[in-house]
Amino acid sequence: MGCRTLFFALSCILFAYYISAPIPENVEETWKVGTINALVKMLSFTATLFENIGLMKYEEVLSTLVKLDFTKPISDENITVTDTTFSGIPVRLYLPKRKSERQRPAVIYLHGGAFIIGSCKNSAYDLLNRETANKLDAVVVGVDFRLSPQYYFPAAIEDILSVVKFFLQDKIIERYRVDPMRICIAGDSSGGSLTATVTQLLKSDPVFKNKIKAQALIYPSLQVIDSLVPSQQENEHGLLLTRDMAIKMACLYLTSNEALPQAMRKNQHMPQESRHLFKFVNWSNFLPDKYKKNYIYMEPLLGKLNLSYPALLDSRLSPLLVNDSQLQKCPLTYILTCQYDILRDDGLMYVTRLQNVGVDVVHDHLEDGFHGALSFMSSPFYLQLGIRIKDKYISWLEENL
Numbered sequence: 001m002g003c004r005t006l007f008f009a010l011s012c013i014l015f016a017y018y019i020s021a022p023i024p025e026n027v028e029e030t031w032k033v034g035t036i037n038a039l040v041k042m043l044s045f046t047a048t049l050f051e052n053i054g055l056m057k058y059e060e061v062l063s064t065l066v067k068l069d070f071t072k073p074i075s076d077e078n079i080t081v082t083d084t085t086f087s088g089i090p091v092r093l094y095l096p097k098r099k100s101e102r103q104r105p106a107v108i109y110l111h112g113g114a115f116i117i118g119s120c121k122n123s124a125y126d127l128l129n130r131e132t133a134n135k136l137d138a139v140v141v142g143v144d145f146r147l148s149p150q151y152y153f154p155a156a157i158e159d160i161l162s163v164v165k166f167f168l169q170d171k172i173i174e175r176y177r178v179d180p181m182r183i184c185i186a187g188d189s190s191g192g193s194l195t196a197t198v199t200q201l202l203k204s205d206p207v208f209k210n211k212i213k214a215q216a217l218i219y220p221s222l223q224v225i226d227s228l229v230p231s232q233q234e235n236e237h238g239l240l241l242t243r244d245m246a247i248k249m250a251c252l253y254l255t256s257n258e259a260l261p262q263a264m265r266k267n268q269h270m271p272q273e274s275r276h277l278f279k280f281v282n283w284s285n286f287l288p289d290k291y292k293k294n295y296i297y298m299e300p301l302l303g304k305l306n307l308s309y310p311a312l313l314d315s316r317l318s319p320l321l322v323n324d325s326q327l328q329k330c331p332l333t334y335i336l337t338c339q340y341d342i343l344r345d346d347g348l349m350y351v352t353r354l355q356n357v358g359v360d361v362v363h364d365h366l367e368d369g370f371h372g373a374l375s376f377m378s379s380p381f382y383l384q385l386g387i388r389i390k391d392k393y394i395s396w397l398e399e400n401l
């Protein structure tokens with residue numbers, strides 16, 4: 001049997017295996033969702049296989065594929081699109097063409113991809129940012145911050161802060177006719193984590209604290225200290241993103257040492273001296289009852305991991321770890337969460353904590369939603385759910401920015 005035949009046969013078996021996974025009843029487009037889910041899981045399986053036999057690193061396999069989806073900066077009748085750099089960091093800039101009487105709002109968008117893959121050039125983000133620019137008559141900046149594991153935490157955050165600070169200079173704001181009182185930072189998944197972090201940092205900085213009007217977080221990742229919150233247990237083998245994949249990728253943001261993900265899978269990755277941080281992510285206090293179900297809060301076992309990663313205690317990695325007085329400084333916030341998402345409870349806990357300290361929060365929860373759907377908005381991988389998430393986010397911006 002030839003190699004190709006073998007490969008084809010194996011692919012069929014894998015596909016058959018993954019396509020048979022049950023899809024929750026209320027999820028629409030069952031057949032399409034099942035296919036996309038099976039393809040994503042096969043990709044992850046193949047990437048793991050390639051890594052184990054030493055052919056290619058896990059993230060290299062994923063990023064090779066994701067790069068095939070990159071778009072060129074193509075202007076249309078309404079929007080001028082350019083790839084340029086702000087302070088040396090690559091960005092894609094969307095400028096409305098039509099004449100405007102008043103100054104424009106601006107959105108700085110941070111893409112998802114678990115800190116290791118993806119770009120503002122991916123077709124879904126290009127579509128999203130273009131439509132945001134068009135519908136809001138806004139200037140939109142997609143940021144291509146550095147990725148892990150080539151550049152570990154906090155390289156991405158440093159890049160984004162440079163871009164935002166560059167953009168907020170008077171001369172730049174004036175050049176693009178941006179209203180300095182109507183600037184929002186937004187992102188999905190790991191980009192939602194970066195959005196929350198960067199917003200917190202800017203809001204604590206006397207020079208910039210009044211310059212961010214709003215933040216929008218789409219199914220954000222907001223903590224890596226408790227890996228057994230109810231949504232992580234409920235969606236362990238969930239659609240598109242399994243707990244195993246999420247842990248593998250989250251750890252790659254800090255290290256390539258396998259000991260960290262191994263410990264995190266058991267929720268035994270945090271050091272002894274981190275006990276005081278768990279009150280900030282204690283889901284038994286912050287989740288609405290409806291999501292707690294019959295799960296019982298268990299304190300994680302501390303001090304089992306032999307290695308030290310100071311980043312694990314850092315609120316720039318887990319924005320949920322800031323105290324209430326820090327949190328209070330957050331601006332108007334939009335948070336979208338999905339029911340079938342291991343990251344659901346990160347978003348839900350942030351909603352509760354922000355509301356507890358009086359921050360104005362709009363929360364959309366999609367009962368039939370799952371992680372990553374926003375990345376599927378163009379054919380052949382076109383999901384109604386992706387379009388719905390995009391529309392909810394943009395209409396919130398239209399009303400609030």
Ligand SMILES: *[C@@H]1O[C@H](CO)[C@@H](O)[C@H](O)[C@H]1NC(C)=O
Pocket residue numbers: 076077078134
């Ligand atoms: C340009 O804007 C108009 C009005 O909003 C819209 O109808 C049209 O579809 C837009 N064109 C593109 C290419 O998005």
Ligand SMILES: *[C@@H]1O[C@H](CO)[C@@H](O)[C@H](O)[C@H]1NC(C)=O
Pocket residue numbers: 278279282284285297299
């Ligand atoms: C978490 O909250 C529960 C219920 O309020 C409490 O009993 C427990 O001590 C808390 N644990 C931590 C680590 O904060």
Ligand SMILES: *[C@@H]1O[C@H](CO)[C@@H](O)[C@H](O)[C@H]1NC(C)=O
Pocket residue numbers: 306
């Ligand atoms: C912990 O670290 C020590 C010293 O580096 C090493 O000898 C030991 O094998 C490690 N233990 C585990 C469980 O990894």
Ligand SMILES: *[C@@H]1O[C@H](CO)[C@@H](O)[C@H](O)[C@H]1NC(C)=O
Pocket residue numbers: 323324325326
């Ligand atoms: C909250 O955190 C900030 C920054 O770490 C710190 O300066 C401040 O003292 C803390 N406030 C309280 C009430 O613990």
